[in-house]
Amino acid sequence: MIQEPVLALERSRGLARVGFALRDGRAVLTDLAQAGSAKVLLPNVAGAPEAVFLNTSGGLTSGDRLGYSMRLGDGVTATATTQTAERAYLARDGAARIEVVAQVGAGGRLVWLPQETILFEDSRLDRQTEIALAPGASVVLAESVVLGRRAMGEAPRRARLFDRRHVTLAGRPLWIEAQRLDAGVLAMGDRPALLAGNVAFAVVAFCGAGAEAAVDALRALPVPPGVQAAVTGWNGRCIARALAPDGWPLKQWLGRIAARLTVAPLPRTWQMQGLTT
Amino acid sequence: MAMAARWDMTTPRTGFRMVRDAIAARLRLVQILSPAFPIGAFAHSQGLETAIADGRVADAGDLQDWIAAVLTHGSARTDAIFLSMARRPGADLAALADLFDAWLPSAERAIETAELGRAFQSLTRPKDPALPYPLAVGAATQDMDLPEEEVLALFLQAVAAQLVSVAVRFLPLGQTEGQRVLAALAPVIAETAQAAAAAGEADLWSFTPGADLAAMAHETLETRIFRT
Numbered sequence: 129m130i131q132e133p134v135l136a137l138e139r140s141r142g143l144a145r146v147g148f149a150l151r152d153g154r155a156v157l158t159d160l161a162q163a164g165s166a167k168v169l170l171p172n173v174a175g176a177p178e179a180v181f182l183n184t185s186g187g188l189t190s191g192d193r194l195g196y197s198m199r200l201g202d203g204v205t206a207t208a209t210t211q212t213a214e215r216a217y218l219a220r221d222g223a224a225r226i227e228v229v230a231q232v233g234a235g236g237r238l239v240w241l242p243q244e245t246i247l248f249e250d251s252r253l254d255r256q257t258e259i260a261l262a263p264g265a266s267v268v269l270a271e272s273v274v275l276g277r278r279a280m281g282e283a284p285r286r287a288r289l290f291d292r293r294h295v296t297l298a299g300r301p302l303w304i305e306a307q308r309l310d311a312g313v314l315a316m317g318d319r320p321a322l323l324a325g326n327v328a329f330a331v332v333a334f335c336g337a338g339a340e341a342a343v344d345a346l347r348a349l350p351v352p353p354g355v356q357a358a359v360t361g362w363n364g365r366c367i368a369r370a371l372a373p374d375g376w377p378l379k380q381w382l383g384r385i386a387a388r389l390t391v392a393p394l395p396r397t398w399q400m401q402g403l404t405t
Numbered sequence: 406m407a408m409a410a411r412w413d414m415t416t417p418r419t420g421f422r423m424v425r426d427a428i429a430a431r432l433r434l435v436q437i438l439s440p441a442f443p444i445g446a447f448a449h450s451q452g453l454e455t456a457i458a459d460g461r462v463a464d465a466g467d468l469q470d471w472i473a474a475v476l477t478h479g480s481a482r483t484d485a486i487f488l489s490m491a492r493r494p495g496a497d498l499a500a501l502a503d504l505f506d507a508w509l510p511s512a513e514r515a516i517e518t519a520e521l522g523r524a525f526q527s528l529t530r531p532k533d534p535a536l537p538y539p540l541a542v543g544a545a546t547q548d549m550d551l552p553e554e555e556v557l558a559l560f561l562q563a564v565a566a567q568l569v570s571v572a573v574r575f576l577p578l579g580q581t582e583g584q585r586v587l588a589a590l591a592p593v594i595a596e597t598a599q600a601a602a603a604a605g606e607a608d609l610w611s612f613t614p615g616a617d618l619a620a621m622a623h624e625t626l627e628t629r630i631f632r633t
Contacts, residue, residue, distance in 0.1 A: 266443035290610065301507035306610035313478065313612050321474035321616040329614050340512075347625065358621035362512035369621065371614050 136280040142166025146208070148177055149233075159199060166194055169211070171396065179208040181242075185213035188253060189279075195227045198240075200372030202233035202262070209395040210242040213274075216251035216287070222319035223288070232265040236334070237352055239390050243397065244272040244328075244375055247287040247309075249349035257293045259335075263303070266336025267295060274375040275327040283327070286311045295335045302336045303365050322390045324356070325397045326371040328378045332385045334366040342366040342389060349384045352377040425560040430549045437529060437545065438559045440566055449517045450571040450631035451480065452620030457575045458628075461615075468572045469586045471616070472565050476590065479565045479613035483508065485519075485557045485601035486609055491536075491543025492553070498544060499537060504630045505537050508609065510571035511621045512632035525632075558598035559622075565590050571631060 144166035147159030155177050162168055167184035171178055181196045188194065200206050204252075214269065216224060232238045246393065259267050273289065274280030292306040317323045336341055340361035345366055351357045355377050357370035368385050372378035383400045387393070394400050429517045436442060453471065456462040464472050487505050490496060509515045520540035529545040536544060539560075548557050566587055573583040600608075623633060 222601075292610075295507075301503055304504070304507040304609075305510070307612050308478075308610040309612055316470075316474065319470050319474055319615065319621075320456055320467070321471045321613050322478065324461070324615040356615075356618055358618045358625075360511040360513070360621040360624060362509075362515050363506075367511070367621075369618055371612065372617060 130149055140165045140183075140188075140194075142183060143195040143197070144168040144181055145197040145200070146170075146179045146198075147199035148204045148206050150203045151333065155201075155206060158201070166196065166347055175392065176205045176207060176239075179206065180395065180397055181208065181210050182211040183214060183324070185390050188219070188226070188251075189217045190219040190221035190224060190252070192224040193227075194225070194396040195229070197228075197297050198230040200230070200232045200236040200238055200265075203235045204233060205237040205239075207239040207241065207390070207392070207395060208351045209240075209397055211397055213243045213293040216245065216247050216289070217254040218248060218250040219252040220250065223252040223254040226253065228255070228257040232259065232260045232267060232269070233346045234262040235264040236262070237265065238267045239386070239392075240267060240269045241270075241386055241395060241398070242271060244274050244379065245289075246274050246375075247276065247284055247289055248283065249284040250286050251284070251287060254290045254321060257291075257339070259293075260299075261294045261295065261297045261336060263298045264337065265297070266334065268332070268334045268338065268386065268389045269293065269295075270330070270331035270332040270382050272328060272375070272382055272394060273309075274378070278327060278374055279378075286313050286345045287314065289367060293331075293333070295333070297336070298365065303333055303367070305331070319328075324371060326373050327355070328372045328375045329346070330372075330378050330382050332382065332389070334389050339364050339366040345388055346385055352380045357381055360382045416440045427550070430551050431555075434546065434549060434556060434559055437525070438563045439625070440563065441569065442525075442528065442549055444528070445523060445565070446452065446567045448572060448631060449633040450614055450623070451475070451514070451517070451633055452618075452623050453568050453571050454575065454629060454631045455460045455508065455619040455626055456616075457572065458626060461619075461623050462572065463576065465578055465582045465586050468569070468576070468578070469589055472568050472586070472590055473593050474613055475616055476561060476565065476593050478550070479611050480510065480514065481618050482597055483609055483611055484564070485561055485597060486604045488539040488546075488560055488612060489541040489553060489557060489601050490605065491540045492547045494555070496543070496547070498528070498540060499534070501540055502536055505540060508616050509586060510611075511624070513624055514620060517633045537568070553602040554595070557601050558594050561594045561598055562587070562591075565594060574630075 142165035
């Protein structure tokens with residue numbers, strides 16, 4: 129029997145890695161690597177270093193794999209973000225995968241502020257975010273997901289997302305969540321316990337010793353109209369969540385929260401200068 | 406003949422003992438997962454009070470949808486998986502407690518699971534190291550020779566009943582209607598229990614952003630009757 133040649137579809141692969149360490153009290157670049165569709169840019173910013181990850185493939189589909197890796201040495205504070213929104217496109221032959229891995233040295237702080245993830249119809253995305261904090265280290269993570277592009281009249285009914293976030297402190301689990309969104313959830317999208325009719329959702333997690341003390345400051349921030357938000361904090365964790373009818377008010381809210389937690393301007397790629405106060 | 410005579414003597418007795426032990430284990434399970442077991446579950450709404458206060462849960466239909474979502478996609482499901490993992494032979498309860506702690510979605514949920522766990526343990530295994538409620542139930546039922554799904558279903562029904570009782574005290578919703586909601590949830594409870602019995606750490610996920618927000622917002626709710 130003659131076998132048809134298997135035509136493997138072109139899959140994108142990308143891995144970008146960046147590392148910083150303290151030298152004479154200043155954070156300097158110690159590691160930079162990029163392969164495939166993943167790039168990392170290092171804009172010239174005052175203060176703590178910033179890394180901007182970029183997926184040049186333009187979006188993710190079945191079999192695509194994208195990895196971003198960050199390593200901060202002891203005492204280093206750095207911000208990392210993405211150049212644009214990550215788009216998950218139709219994926220009929222299995223999930224696209226994103227892996228984000230970070231190690232933060234003793235007393236260091238990582239601010240991980242990727243731009244929103246947009247899920248298109250029939251997309252399937254598995255994302256794993258692993259952040260390992262050394263003693264005295266902390267992380268501020270702010271992430272949002274938007275279902276389709278509302279301006280284009282899109283309302284995906286079959287998008288799938290598995291989004292797992294795992295933060296450890298000195299090897300012990302500190303904060304974990306895994307969100308799973310599928311057609312079943314989307315079919316119940318109006319239920320108040322689920323999306324309550326919204327199309328965008330976000331989480332901000334500040335993890336590290338004393339993080340719970342940030343709760344009051346975050347609760348005092350104004351919430352944009354239409355956004356439902358709440359803040360909680362206990363035992364090394366300060367978690368803020370929001371649901372919104374659109375991506376933009378959610379981004380405004382995220383910007384405010386992130387700016388308050390980091391006491392620093394947002395990365396320029398957020399294009400929100402002056403809009404968060 | 407002698408053999409047969411001996412079987413006739415012992416089989417009914419052995420069978421009798423087995424049935425007796427199974428009934429006793431089942432009675433114990435129903436006892437410790439009954440709303441009458443004094444662990445203070447009635448004081449907790451897990452954020453349902455917020456959803457009722459702002460009008461998002463206003464009638465029996467809303468209530469049933471809310472509880473069903475918590476069962477199929479929310480904290481009740483993950484709690485059942487934790488319970489199940491704690492019952493498995495050789496379960497490392499200290500490691501599970503660390504994992505459970507990291508999975509907590511809010512400060513009040515941390516308080517609720519710790520308080521209920523403490524009260525539950527004081528009535529079941531007072532000498533054990535402190536465990537959050539779902540793990541404490543797992544540890545206390547580890548030796549019970551009952552189908553896993555049954556233990557999990559009774560646990561989930563207790564959670565659902567707890568939420569129904571919150572609504573009955575708050576909404577214009579009678580006891581009869583509340584019981585009707587609980588009865589209607591039976592298939593959802595059974596299905597969630599079956600899935601949780603076969604689940605492990607990789608199956609821990611949830612998606613109830615609305616319920617999570619309600620539980621978090623409860624911390625700042627001005628007038629509140631429930632502790633969570």
